[in-house]
Amino acid sequence: MTSSIIDSIIKARYLREGESSFEDICRRVAKAMGKDEKEISDFYEEMASFRFLPNSPTLMNAGTKLGQLSACFTLYVGDSIEEIFDAVKWGALIHKTGGGTGYNFSNIRPEGESVCSTEGVASGPISFMKVFNAATDVIKQGGRRRGANMGILNVWHPDILKFIESKKNEGDISNFNISVMVNDEFMRLVEAGEFDRTWIKHSDTGEEITVGSVWNGIIDGIWANGEPGVLFYDEINRKNMTPNLGLIDTTNPCGEQPLFHFESCVLGSLNLSKFLIEGKLDKTALERSTRLAVRFLDEIIDKNVYPIPQIEEATKKTRKIGLGLMGVHDALLILGIPYDSLEGRKFCEDTMEFVNKIGIDESHRLSEEKSEFPALKGSAWEDYAVRNAAVTTIAPTGTISILADCSSGIEPVFSYAYTRKDTVQKTFEILHPIFERELDKVVKSVAKNASESEELKREAIDTVHKTGSVQGIKWLPDDFKRIFKTALDIDWRSHVLMQAAFQKHVHASISKTINMPNSATKKDIESVLLLAWHEKLKGLTIYRTGSRQSVVLELSSDSDNENKADVNAQGLIQSEKRSERPKELCGKTYLCQSGCCRLYVTVNLLDDVPWEVFIRTVGIGGCEANSNALGRSISTGLQNGVPYQKFIRQFAKVNCVSAIRNKKSEGLSCADVVGKCIDLAASKKQITTLEDWEVSEVSGFGGFEKSKCPECGSTLDFGEGCNNGICKNCGWSGCL
16 A cells, blocks of 8 residues: 555544654554553554554554543443433543444333333334434544444344334434344244244234344345344353353444443454464464553553543453454465465464463463452453453454555455545555565466566456456466455355354454345345354344445535535435536447337436436337436436436336346346446446346446445445445544
8 A cells, every 4th residue: 555545544543743653653652551661662663563553542542631542332321311311421422532332222111112200102212322323423533533333222122123224224323333132042033934923022002023024124124235233142141251240232333342331442453464474374473462462452451541430440340452353364365375265264263262362371461460350250260360351352453454554354355456545636556465466476477478468467457446356357367366355256154154263262252244245135144144143153244235325424624625525415425516518528329128118328428427318219119208308317417416326226226027027128127227328338338249238237337336435535345344334545434
């Protein structure tokens, strides 16, 4: 990655007064955390070398007056107005200092239930979630990080169906990820196929909710836009390291930290790609960095400035830390091990087992030097004293992995080629360095001369830019394509099994997304959830490519945003109104077959973007007036700022019986055919045969729009448990 991008992220998010470089940040943080010159030097070297980085709040706030260093918090939400609005206030204080909050709203009585104190009826948990969401909208985290929340409802709550559908319309409750907390009893009924079994009976109304209605609601929501996520209540509590303190029902925003109410956790990640020597894992170096990281994170607990007293008390009672990994896929690429292979999972499981073992041992040493965590008695550690009730987790590493120029967390690489923009909106191409190095080797081995070598490399890069994959390039060797799979090339089963491999040796949980293709069915999603439950995951997020059409927006108050996208009433990106039509425009005309007629579709472009559309029927069938009206409507929208991708996406959802029955139809309806033409014109793809048309559809044309970052306009990635998106260009995240 170019230094200009990293420099801009550092400047925007981490630099404090008097600092001008990442090394300055590392010195400030190391000085704040180290107990003596030796430890300060060690901590500095770990961060400056990118072998280890703590979570963003520590990089931003260590050594400053603010001093809030934790990333994740959970809060208690009671059923009374006083308790609910106390939680709103606490959440605002946390967001202001750079943290994210998790809430379980299951204590709030269901909508319609009687309220004795007021002789009225309850409005239910969803109504209060909207209050929390509105509060988050007006709190910007220290001016550097946006507010992020996890909203949880237990599957046995009477309002569970309303909760599942609470984010059905994108833009609703936009500052929350939502997850359903399911138990083993529910999952056993699902697996047994007892969908007609009554699951909940509303005490006041007598309404009955079946197992099937809840399960289908979860599946439908995930298929539509990736929410809700699912948390496995019994597995979380089977692995609860301090059961003496009660049961856990809440996690932080990306789900990797199941915590008691009012607990917080500081996170940090080791960059696995930095611990390889001559094709092997350097365990000596990894052990040293792991021990230093545990000491670093433990020290934060004492140096931290906590937002409220309850959080300080609960945190210091268990002293949980979350040490994890990033750069995992990079390490596998360097070693030449496929991510979705048994060998890859074995390497990752063994590595995590090693880090966990060393982390526990260092926590034990700290307990002997200082003291064990106060809630040790009755815990899983009663016979082996440690300083920290939990040591390991796999956290999202959205921004810190950009700083370290490595792959995010344990996620597979999303794309090996990006188009990025710098701070002055200059566009340039970024290639994954390992991919580029190995591609150069392959190209040299198959090309006859320098000219062909350049041509082949350009073809590979352009293909990755367009499709996100090299799997369709015939001249690339199979072993290259086997290694350089992306998140979307890897099947869902391998995603789940990799998460399970790590979970075996992680105390807390894992922030990871199970990526699925746009073509994934609801049955596929059902299979993912059942496998995850059987593999003893504590929770998971599923994202079907292209299902999420828009993202949470955060508009900066900077004056330079005046020329950026505006936000309409629904919270969706709306482009500026475009200039007047010039005298002459260039475009393309397509002759297409729909269900009831043939169509001439002309798409004219202005500045390489669709500007106007003309539609005319050919021969017998169809309706000339309707075609004319459709073209005029599209043109009016394009000329008034509606992105052309929205027409493509919406038209792809329109089904016509005539088109479905007509095997020669090139779309699901006339509108769908027109949408494909718009997409093809914008992409400048040459279509000469029906086969070309079908291939273009398979590669993603006409089906969905890639969501864009609201700050810089780059394409967002969807991973690490955040379905609001992560920008690899500027570091913006909808969750972190």
